[in-house]
Amino acid sequence: MAEKLIELKNISKQFPGVLANSNVNLTINKGEIHAIIGENGAGKTTLMNILYGLYEPTKGEIFIDGKKAVIKSPLDAIKQGIGMVHQHFMLLPSLSVAENVVLGSEPKKKKFFMDYDKAIEITKNLAQKYGFKVDPREKIEALSVGVQQRVEILKVLYRGADILILDEPTAVLTPQETDELFNVIRKLVSDMNKTVIIITHKLQEVLAISDRVSVMRQGKLIGTLPTQQADAKILTEMMVGKEVLFHDLHREKVSGEKVLEVKDIKAKDNRGLTVLNGVSFSLRAGEILGVAGVEGNGQSELVEVLTGLRNIEDGDYFINGKKITEVNPSNMRNLGISHVPEDRLTMGLSKEASLWENLLMGLQHKKPFVVKKIHLNKKKIFERTDNLIKEYDIRAIDRYMKVKKLSGGNMQKVVIAREFSFDSPILIIAQPTRGVDVGATEFIHNQIMRKRNEGAAILLVSAELDEIMRLSDRIITIYEGSITGEFKNKEVTKQTLGLYMTGKQNKLKGSEDN
Amino acid sequence: MLKEIFNLTLLQHTIRTATPIILAALGGLLTQHTGMLNIGMEGMILLGAFFGVLGSYFFGSSLMGVLLASLVGVIIGLIFAIFVVELKSDEFIVAIAINMFASGLTVFLLRSIFGVKGAFSSPDIVPLPRVNFSFLENVNFLDKIFNNHSIFVYISWILVALIYIYLYKTPQGIWLRASGEYPEALLTAGVSAKKMKYKSSIYCGVLCGFAGAHLSLGYLTLFSENMSANRGFIAVAAIIFGKANPIMTFIAALMFGFFDALGIRLQVVGVPSQFTQMIPYIATIVALFIVTNRQLQKHKKSKGERELA
């Protein structure tokens, strides 16, 4: 019945310091749409990269059509009829569609020269065959994201792929483009006898399009089941582990004054496009305001604006009633804002530096750590460092240890220890437990709650809805740069939040203070 | 006095002087397209000049000189690629090491092989052949400027055309450019970006070998200490100025050759040549300024990033 096409047997992949795949046994059947799901870091992309020859497995074998396949490079995979469309497109922006489609296997004139006309012809014919509307001569940089993805698919089909791997294909698409893509996938499978593997973390899509679904978690394959037998609850449990039991944290009644307010903030992203479209909300002392949203909807830029790392194009920003005119990190810190950034390695730490150097940042010009404005008082600095290591239970050899050698959880504790130690009235916290183990997560949540109870005003941005719901007093949802809804924590469900996060529902803006 | 400076001989010298710069710059622009800026061409040219003389002297033929210089170029190009591509070293530091190495080794070998200091010359060194085009002899100014040059002058022009065609009209050329612009795209299409980088580095080594051989065997046959005289850095300047396009780089190299030749003539009549000699270097900084600023203005949408309303 179901014909085995690809068999991955006992695949393991060890990187320095991390076991990305651990004894994975996976079978893909001919002509099916197979979804591989899991959280960020579960190992799904690594596994497919192995199948596509970008990595070699540390252990294990691959069988295609019953025969052992040695895949040491993408070229080997292509020869086996495997094609892959990556999450970040592999297109050369300055070249045309046709040139990109034939990349690597260009048609030639007189043995040496590129035959452009042939390339255009090939592209046109292929597009027609598969029903894509695409102009072979257009340059990639002029195309929309949805069309660029079509080019990627054409590229893969040109090389004769029978098996298509799509890595997070809908991450960059609008809902309409997603529907179009799904139609294409269905057509490829039903009319053209292709086999499609989709990597994704979006449950709704898995249930909509796939025939079978495999779940990965922490490098292991948890299980494979026919999509008919699956639902969101079952899949989530497989993805996340035992039912996430977060017990309630002790919450004190802290009435607070308005400490921070933004009115109609507009901002642009690094490419000059509007990324915040008139954001307004306020933050009070002794509360945690959770910002719920799918990554890429402006939360990162919002955090940057609030912490002085990004300019405000329009709108007003008030702290304790006073309007902010100069937006830079130094100023914001002086006004009482501390920031736990979403990416600790790019922004929150210097991995080559020692523990004490990382913990010092922000205080190196303040007494008593500096004497006569320039001399560092190492005694006081080390005292504080050792205290923080103890207080935050940072597992390190000593204060001189280079931070890059710490585990993810301990690195995050360093950031939190530092930012919390300033006793700032306002804390902006983004993705505090990303890449952090369960024990450290619990610890960090407790610390955040402690700060709240001590009267700090906390803005919490997180992609983990469970985290938002556990910690927040109020929750706002953000979608495409606008605040779509505001809720008191106890009064809203995960499902509702999901709808507002994906823009399917949208309360009119204007979170007037009540 | 002006006639003494600005005459046909100046243009002839421009072409002569520009040739090693053109050759090296052609090599350097290839590596530049693969994402490696090679400021070690200075050392590579120096080695080419020395081993060109060595080969010609001991084997009695300029061809052997060129072959030896090219071989050394291949080796150095390979070393550059191994350290920068495989071992992920900083390309500037590796280049500085190559320059130091060349400077030291050539002087060392000059003393230990030829037993001289400063410079080595001998009637036994066979120069590169000159090429005479009889059809040019009829037109006086054309004859004076373009005829009877050492063979690499003409080879360099042919190479400009060949490399232009290679880069923009062949699949390999597209791969070369892609390996610098977006190596992952190349890799996932089944082509090794690493291989392209190695290739470009080896080509660069060979071309710098040619440049050096032209210097020491082209007109005068001699090797003198540090005779590359910053030409490697001027080649870098030409690449930046010409934005790594073979034709634009060629024009830039000609221009710099012009100022070089002008400077020498100025010196002969007692005018300080240092200011004309400065021109390529200041021009590079200006060119960098223009090129960098234009890139900052262009905000390209690429790699499937989402745009928000």
Added chain:
Amino acid sequence: MKKINLSYIISLALSIFVALIIGALIMLINGKSPFIGYSALFSGAFGSKYNLATTFAKTVPLVLTGLSTAISFRSGIFNIGGEGQLYLGAFAAAYIGITFTSLPFFIGIPLAIIFGALVGGLYAFLPGVLKVKYKIDEVITTIMLNTVAVLFTSFLVNYPFATTQGKMNGTEIIAQSYHLRRLVKLSTLNTSVFFMSFIAIVIYYLMEKTSIGYDFKMVGQNRMFARYGGINDKKQMLIAMVISGALCGMAGVFEVLGVHYRFLQSISPGYAWDGMLASLMAKNNPVGVVLMAIFLGALKTGSVSMENATSIPSELVMVIQAIIVLFIAGEAGFKDKFVLLNIKRKSKKAGETNA
């Protein structure tokens, strides 16, 4: 107290060792004995009072240019323009020395030093601004500016400031009050070694013990982190660049005031490059820079004696230096490959037991 990076020191020692082996091979190929060669090198550097003095004399410019590299590289801005800054600083000092001839030494000498440092610092400020404000790569601009400075001073010294005493491509001799006293007869070691030591201590203090040094380090290690933490990264990089240029300028000053007593067209045989090498070998650590500067000074001094004694050309040392630089540059890459090989080996073993 502080952990010294043991694995790096091993890599460094290995690089030096390999380079010395290759040097020995080159000697052998040319029919010379490496034993005789290297022992001549060593005794040439340390073997007598005169040799020792010359070694330390050669160390002076190397320490200054080395620290110049260290402070700029550490701050994340790569000043490759040391030669140019040195030349201009040297000329600036010579200018003071031949123009303000009636000043007493306790005014003239500090004036020359400060002026030389200032000129060097300003010359580095230019590419610094281009980098910080316009994002123009400072490696290329500083290399270009090297030649511009060398050409410019060459012009000055061949035309307006040319000496009347013979064909020397240099300026007049500076006034007597500017001459730094020689310490050891017949060697070039002079009181500049004390200035250098003082400057080195100041720079060490600045880099390791002050909040400014901390800011430099953070900007160089992770510019985003520094910005996030409230540091004005652009300002820090500029300050580092200016100090870096000033240090090279001062290296030039001492060559004029202490060694040649005039500015010469060829005042520096590449001191800035050697200083850079010292700093690269020491991973920009100020104490290490001093040690490596002494090492390189010894190599340079010893190589001259080696040539006199064995007729092995002193340039061999440049070849050895180049190989050391190369291996240091690849050090991190070697380590990574080593780690990957270990993983492969371990998994193969495990795979064999896991039938």
